[in-house]
Amino acid sequence: MTLTVWLTFLVAALLISVSPGAGAVNSMSSGLRYGVRKSLPTIAGQQFGYGVQIVLVGAGLGAIVASSNTALMVIKWIGVVYLIWLGIQKWREQPVEATRADLSGFSPRQQFWNGALVNLTxxxxxxxxxALFPQFLVAGAAHGQQLATMGATLILVDILVMVGYALLASQLFRFMTTPKRQRQMNRVFGGLFVTAAVALASFKRA
Structure with missing residues (x-):
């Protein structure tokens, strides 16, 4: 992969990550509640899920899923249900004392797998x-190395963007000093999770 091709792919990767989706909502929700540092397990989990998707596509298994309506529909509706569940949980989440040091219920392992499931489903x-990878594969060159480069680029860019989303959301914490404001923000993010579920439910292959 030449530098020019890689830079073009880098721009595509950046646009993909910046586009709001379930991962961005999840990162912002975690950043608002736990702060940037404690959002890292969530972001790491999302990258694990993303990495699995990349490996599946690179190994050719993604093509099998893509060609099977049954497999695609099962994964799709698991994702829809999971996002709705996240939305309901966020909507019902109780206000917490406005100091992150005393936040309860934080589990890095749970946050990791929550993030992973958002991308895996x-x-x-x-x-x-x-659809993306073939556009940048150079014929005659080793595909494995090219796919590894593209996969690493996608994940590294997504990490930076998701940390940025978490950082942006964490800045809102100073305004979340009253139970009323916390409930309002929880319901906003709960609604965003459900909106992401509706968007996923409406997704249809070309």
Whole structure:
């Protein structure tokens, strides 16, 4: 992969990550509640899920999922249900004392797997990667190395963007000093999770 091709792919990767989606909502929700540092397990989990998608596509299994309506529909509706569940949980979440040092219920392992499931249950990522990768593969060159480069680029860019989203959301914490404001923000993010679920439910392959 030449530098020019890689830079073009880098721009595409940046646009993909910046585009709001379930991962961005999840990162912002975690950043608002826990702060940037404690959002890292969530972001790491999302990258694990993203990485699995990349490996599946690179190994050719993504093509099998993409060609099977049954497999695609099962993954799709698992993702829809999971996002709705996250939305309901966020909507019902109780206000907490306005100091992050005393926040309860934080589990890095749970945050990691929550983040992983958000990306693992998103078939749009599989379809997108199958459509994206061939556009940048150079014929005659080793595909493995090219796919590894593109996969690493996607993940590194997504990490930076998701940390940025978490940082942006964490700045809102200073305004979340009253139970009323916390409930309002929880319901905003709960609604965003459900909106992401509706968007996923309406997704149809071309």
């Amino acid at each position: 998103n078939p749009k990522a599989t379809i997108f990667l199958i």
